[in-house]
Amino acid sequence: MTSATAKSVFMPRFTSTPSSASTRSSFLPLFKSSSSLSLKLSNSPSPSLVVRNVLKTLDSPEISISKDRDLEFTSLDAKPTVLVSEKLGEAGLEVLRSFANVDSSYNLSPEELCSKISLCDALIVRSGTKVTREVFEAAKGRLKVVGRAGVGIDNVDLQAATEFGCLVVNAPTANTVAAAEHGIALLAAMARNVSQADASMKAGKWQRNKYIGVSLVGKTLAVMGFGKVGSEVARRAKGLGMHVIAHDPYAPADRARAIGVDLVSFDEAISTADFISLHMPLTPTTSKVFNDETFAKTKKGVRIVNVARGGVIDEDALVRALDSGVVAQAALDVFTEEPPPKDSKLVQHENVTVTPHLGASTKEAQEGVAIEIAEAVVGALRGELAATAVNAPMVPAEVLSELAPYLVLAEKLGRLAVQLVAGGSGIKSVKVVYTTARNPDDLDTRLLRAMITKGIFEPISDTFINLVNADYTAKQKGIRISEERVVINSSPEFPVDSIQVHISNVESKFASALLDNGEISVEGKVKDGVPHLTCVGSFSVDVSLEGNIILCRQVDQPGMIGRVGNILAEQNINVSFMSVGRTAQKKLAIMAIGVDEEPDKESLKKIGEVITRTSDGGVRISHLRKRLPRVTMPGTISQI
Ligand SMILES: NC(=O)C1=CN([C@@H]2O[C@H](COP(=O)(O)OP(=O)(O)OC[C@H]3O[C@@H](n4cnc5c(N)ncnc54)[C@H](O)[C@@H]3O)[C@@H](O)[C@H]2O)C=CC1
């Protein structure tokens, strides 16, 4: 553990407060973050540490992401650029145009997309654009959000998005009914050979006997994937007099019961169904889940509808099953490769009805999806966390609103704690302690934890850190972040009473921040909606975490405040508040001074000297004196 050598720390008062957080747009600095000034965590113990506030205010039009990204937003009111790579409803485009420059470029090749993307802050796609790792790499850190104007996000490399700190949002509800209606349309059309009969008539034929169909009423339909679309299909199929069963390992049984649907195992579903309708997402688990083995278990003559994703079916196996009559008919809206090859046996098969991925293609759904995704993307570019985030912690809007000031506190405590670490000592583990009167079920700490992690890593990392990649970054760096809740006996009106951030097994620049067990520890609370620093090490203080703060370790004695105040006054620096935390009278104390402007190096040096001169002349101080000349004032410049 480090020796107790640091004497004074200059820290920021933080300017951002959650202020007028609306229900939806609660403050979440998802992308608004520091403007990344130089960060030099020095190894040398310092009598004064400058920690500069750089969090932006909520209302700032500036969107700054990191040092590099700042360069792209050259003026405060420069608009971000949104690339729309597939057709999007006009209402959504209008929402986008009110906030950003919109580049609607359709049918881009992968190379064209990669070359355009480095000039874009957001990308909006449907199912036809593959957003691969190469796209994120080519974005060179500028791309902040990918909006999927629809549900399925299997065309977006989520892992790469997360690694690059790029938020992915989707529009999960606006096309549900459209997809369900298309599923029912295909079901009925398939059962009655509508498309085949239509083609035959258009070819001049009149084949009434050839196109005798099968009835739906009384038949068993297995809905595979009982989510939004699956439930709507089930509801409609029941209206057609079908017996509906469903398979979904994650769906709540009571939701199924409410619609009059039995949830059954995969094998039971496929072996008892006359019709099977697919509504699960394409994931590694569902990929080719319908294969030779599966078809061997189905009823002979089963009929299959797929409006989910082509990839959930092994298409070669389906052709074999159709040829052998195991599958009587299939109706497919989606394909492994879109568009499928012109000579696709599946598409050409006489017992197959096909549509070119039209599930979401109604006027109503496209308008709804466009607005839903445009609002989510604009919100994300403004620094809000979208309720439809796919790769970031998601909490309901009302919880977000309540947590907002605590999120600001969490990030600031993380930033503060990490800057008390002597550079190079290597953080291995961080413990976060929440004191709360709430039950664990009533307090979701994922966002708080992510904000603390962001606060810790942003100042010490070259890469852009946000809520999206904070956990990933911690894991990559091999840093363990554990959480502990201490339930206290007070009113559960507020979600959290205090948040403590402990960093263990590191050396500290500011020895007073260390607890007896050697951990760097800072604690904060939210008071009247404003984050406050309430403890540094074992010293109680009460400092609003806004703007700039000078922290000094000193021996409690008369005159110190005046001396330090004079030095600041000479530089025309206004002291806005101060707080002293001490163990006992005339013993070691921490002085926290809020200042409106940032003192220069010389002033900090003078403060350091005053504190050193006037403190007890014991061994510790002479040790300090000896070390002082070796310290470059103000020691360390970083940011909170
Ligand atoms: N053809 C089209 O134009 C459209 C296609 N879709 C597709 O439909 C899918 C479903 O959409 P929503 O219902 O809105 O999504 P959702 O997320 O509400 O429902 C998906 C359901 O699948 C379940 N599931 C996950 N793994 C499963 C598995 N191995 N077996 C069975 N069920 C599983 C989930 O628990 C969830 O309940 C989307 O992922 C998308 O691929 C959606 C809209 C339009």
Ligand SMILES: O=C(O)C(=O)COP(=O)(O)O
């Ligand atoms: O929402 C979905 O998952 C869909 O498949 C709709 O795709 P689209 O937006 O029509 O390309």
